[in-house]
Amino acid sequence: MKIESLTQNLANRIANIRYEDLPEKTVKITKQYILDYLGNSIGGWTQKNMDIMYKTLGNSSDGTSAIMLNGKKGAVNSVLYSAMLNAAASHSLDFDDLHNPSIIHMACVTVPSALAVAEDEEKSGKDILAALVAGYEAGARIGESVNPEAYYFWHTTSTCGVFSSAATVANLKKFNTDQMVHCLGTAGTQAGGLWEFLIDGAMSKTLHAGKANFAGILSAKLTENGFTAAEKILDGDKGFCRAMLAEPRWEKLTEDIEGFKIDDNSFKPYACCKYTHPSNYAAQLLRNEHNLRPEDVEKVAIRSNRIVKQLVDNAHPKNPYGAKFSIQYCVSTMLKDGKLGIDQFSDENLVNAETQRLMKNVEVIVDPKLDEEYTEQPDRWAVELTITGKDGKEYTKFVEYPKGDPPNPMTWDEAVEKFMDLSVPVYGKEVCEKLVHLVVTLEEHDNFKKALAECF
Template identity: 30%
Template sequence: MYDYSANTISGNLADFFSSIRIEDLPQQVVKKAKELLLDTIGVGINGSAHQDARPVLDIVLESRGAEESVVWGHGAKVPAHAAAFVNGTFAHCIELDDTHRATYLHAGAFVVPTALAVAEKTGASGKDLLVAIIAGYEAAIRIALSVSPEHRLRGFHTTGTVGVFGAAMAASLLLKLNREQTINALGLAGTQSAGLFQFLYDGSMAKRFHPGRSAQSGILAAQLAEKGFTGPREILEGPYGFGRVMSNRFDPAIIINQLGTRWHVMEVGIKPYSACRFCHAPIDGALQIRETPDFDPSLVESVEVLGSQQLFDQTGNQEPRTTMAAQLSTPFCVALALVSGQVMMPEDIQKGLADRRVMEMARRVKVVVDPTLEVNSRQISMKVKMASGEEKRAHVALPLGEPERPLSHEYLQDKFMKLGAAVLKESGSKRLYEVVKDIERLENTGQLARALVP
């Protein structure tokens, strides 16, 4: 039995993840990783055409450099770290990327772009790619759990701050770093940890590039470690390490407990709607009500959404003015769901912002705090008062797409095809789907890289 107590946390992670092989992993973990890979690629391909990502794309294309890894949806090749930067931004740009409920982490948006960029650069196999993706998710989620929810409630965006560790772990495996180099990579990643939630108050674009910067920083950390640059060995548990500086509660044991027996990647949820995950249970409730007999959105007088303190604080804005703000607004998302029933695609959000009916109804949707719920609960109850005096109600314990309420294989495939076809056309989307479906059979992931462009 390995003695985890005689090691630093970074050393424990390096030892464990460098030892795993895809043949040793539970079948359901590998299946989950393939679902998350497919979902993130579909979201990122669609995001490659989003206007909010254009400034990041322009900077990367203007800088260029070594032609190592492809820019999704565009075809240009740039250094691996730059490709991960822009592709990670793409993957987070439409608010459809995966989430981990307990930590608020959008791991796919930094792990998958990192792993694909480095795998393409190194000529890694599909099996090695999947192992790196699983390691990246697992390391990031475990570190996030050690400081959650306090880390987020202090104003940090976990995807930006913790993402560097998951990206560094994935990159270290694909670069085949040794134990000391991997420890240094994690240390160098941690010292680049950044990401604040201030964007919430003005709907600015800053959130969009947080996972891209995490991915880029993680790759740079691994590349620097490969060349002998050193990082803090106790970056996680040290007196000025991540855990103690970035949160008023830090439980280091969570990071290494049950390594190899409990796989937190299985806890990741997949989004069905282009909105903040906290808005999803309210959207589910609104869609339920919309399907009730004789429902007419023009006859809605008021809507009350009873939920957690965080639902109110994070998504209570009744008058969003930007796409980003709308995607983080429960009143807007509920109004859009009640009026149109269409909330999946990013263009649905943009149409809603231009729809007077949606914006007027959003002002009639009120988020109310239920003091009996935990501060970060996803549970909601909804009451819609109609002009006739009738009250329509809905209750949602967890949003659709959580592991307890999984999306079907058919839904995930349809989501991927719709998102991908917007950039790759239907034929290209189908071709990419087939490559990802059999990813573990690839001797070289270059074939996947070629399928990521029209």
């Protein structure tokens, strides 16, 4: 295929990524994202939304098979539905990774697809690692071309996630550039995912991740059989990017195209929306430095960018899931408990009297300077958080990069600890240690299906 469009240029790049091209640091960080995904998926299967999804889809069959990470023996007889369910589970705790500049939870729309297809087709560990890097590359570049503006209506993990999943599977199957173009075209025409669910604290966000994987794998399967699609799905006049934004940042699709976007991804130490994390981290630091507790605090002022105001300024979340998108709840609970794990998001904690009092006194302010800086540098979600005590004293903390961002990274040991916390209650220590070893040695395995089966 002659490279004549931005879609073709990006497709050519992601179709040709191979394990041998990856720097050692990229391989290491990719393994850490796999481990983080596994923990989030295993832990996420415990949530109510997954009971509903399993009841609805768990008996689906199309002649393929892949393991579901729900602690039960056996596999769903469908790669499509296994990936969809595991992906939804991995996004259920809102504890999964995020690529800041594109605002995409990238693992939940790449790893489920890669592992399900690799298991069914007995691909190698090296194949998986290369495919994941390709999937991250596609989603991140497309997301950066339309965000943050498109994010007002569209959940990018869903809309751009279809491209991430499709690129992952297409690379895993060794599609050529022409096949990759059609695979992306079929994925793009299925893109969707609106933010309205957030008003009600509803379950839709997890379905977004699941359907992105379903669409991506379906696109690859259709392409294998000769199905055609738009050849300029990204840069066509009626293509994805123009549908998301009147004037897309076209340069983001291909600039520095030999780099690896996965290196810029971040991990979550807190089980809530990433836009709360800089404030959570600031509150945690002030709490520890000054021994502050909610009963000592009169009010909290948070100065940040407009997306924080738009997405997480919610002093009255309706349920524990909605509380994950309430910066008032997250900061107040951090001051109370000193952490924001799964247990902090419960009905009991939501109605805590001191937390409720403080939530009413947390103000979110759009700071023009920080908002402008966010637009210019979308990987940097800086905040200035000021706590005013009941004694009138003020305590201020400025945070550029919270724990988990690339300049302030989570270590491998911290990632393993998080994985074990989420997974051991479901599978037990022995199985979980085997899964960690599998991830560490992934490139040594020629048959992922066999290697995975040996863990259980």
